[in-house]
Amino acid sequence: MRGLLLHAFILLVTLAACGCASAPLSLHVVGEPAATKADAHPLDGARGSLVALVFISHECPIANAMMPEIVAIADEAKARGIAFYAVHPARWPTDDALAAHARDFALEGHIAVLADRSQELTHRVGATVTPEAALLRLDGRGGFERLYLGRVNDLYAAIGRRRAGATSNDLLDAMRAASEGRAIASPQPKAVGCFIE
């Protein structure tokens, strides 16, 4: 009990000293063998660099339906020098299930997939549903300015209302604007999908 209290005290002191924005994140890369599994640090880039995150769920049909579009956006992000991550904000799925999902939906080789089991990154960014996209400009100290938070595109207008194809590519537009120094359109459209629990 005393040990637990001591750990809690140390944690509180650490958080107070670092501030939420620079607290280390507990994330790991999906799909790597356990022996070489690396911690991921998507917020550790250089000052001014751009990072795109798409929060996904292996169980959410809407998130899954958008995977081909998300892969295509990730490819363009790479060409523009924007780091791109897919983030599972889920506590329960096994690493094997997430790795199988990445294989199934052809994410390998296109997108770094992260498991945010503590949901710390998810909460810091403010994501509440999957799929939901965020575009961040890093401050070089582990913090960021959030430039965009909203839907990936308008493939789904609502649950059960799917278009033949997206007619509005909101994340892509935001990435292009940010990387070209233009203002990002507002209001930023809300994401439609499965709630992050």
Add this chain to the structure above:
Amino acid sequence: MFPRAAAILAVTAGACIARADGDAAARVFTRHCLPCHGTNGSAPLVLDSAERIVRNRKLASMLVEDGTMPPSIALPSADGLVVDRRLSSEDRATLLAALGAGAAHAFDAVKPNADDRAMRASDAIAPARAWTMPASGGARVRTFLAPNASAVRVRGVRAADPGARAQLPIRMMFLAADPRGTMRVLDAGDEGGFEAMGNVGLVPSGALGALSIVRPSFELPPGFCFEVPAGDIAIETIGEPLGRAARVLPRVAWIAAGSDDTRPVHALAIPAKSLLLRADTCSTIELTHAARADIDVVAVIVKGGAFLRSAEIDVRNDTASTRLLTVPDYRMAFAEPWVFTRAQRVTAGSTIVARLGFDNTADNPQQPSRPPQDVEGGLPPLGEDAMVVVLYADAANSR
């Protein structure tokens, strides 16, 4: 002493009430949600355990609260023609309270039900070859041919294994008999099926019933049957990509008719001909069919795509108009064959009138083009074919 005993009693009573509420929530969930969201159900989201329900509770609460779930897009008529799948206000309150509390124990009684729909492969009517649906794009129509070994009299049809991986992209299926094998010439590619609707000559797809995610089992009212000949069964499917390439293989099974189910059901098609939906306009078309003899209507199937937004089916004669079906907010994802709770007599000389509302403006949430384009008759995702299929029995056969 007394206050302590009272406190224990109060806590115990509270637990009992919570448990009773929980049991009630589990019962509501099992009756209204689990048939589709079970382990091998037709819904894309599996909610077959307390843990899965609780971790999707916000989504479930939102959809139950706004009436999206359980899906029931046809309004029940005043005299209860269509089964109303919507929750009673009491059941809705019970479910929302348990979901809001987020206590897994409230749904402890919900158990995986993998075996509910399990069946032997030999019982299924299935095409020989599957088709691979691409990972992305809009809804796709594809018709498969499956052999039916011998003539049978059936009460209905059901998806053999709606939760199977090869069934997941399928949103709807429409069946028709092709006893002479006239469509086989179309089914000659390397993959199973062909990109066309499943009408067999003048017989519309749906003449032997239809299935959907919302209604994975289709049953005629008691007393009625389909007489299914031996030969090919055309299974027209409408599917939506899952985000990954997916093997599609529709498998169905007949529901046997009872000895009293003797009135054969036929189909009449009321198609929208030469459909043209101008860009940036909403339009309503009226389709009619004049009954030449007395018939008993048992079910109606409304077929449409992204542009169809509403449907109203009436029966009119010189003196009156009777509403058979109202679908004020048509969504293909939640469409189903509407089976009437009792057959509706349409007398000779009456007219069946179907009014279909279309929206080809930017306000249509499923509008596939930006800006909207003129749309002509054709297969989805960019064309629109609309048809009303009426399933009926000759009144002369009534008892």
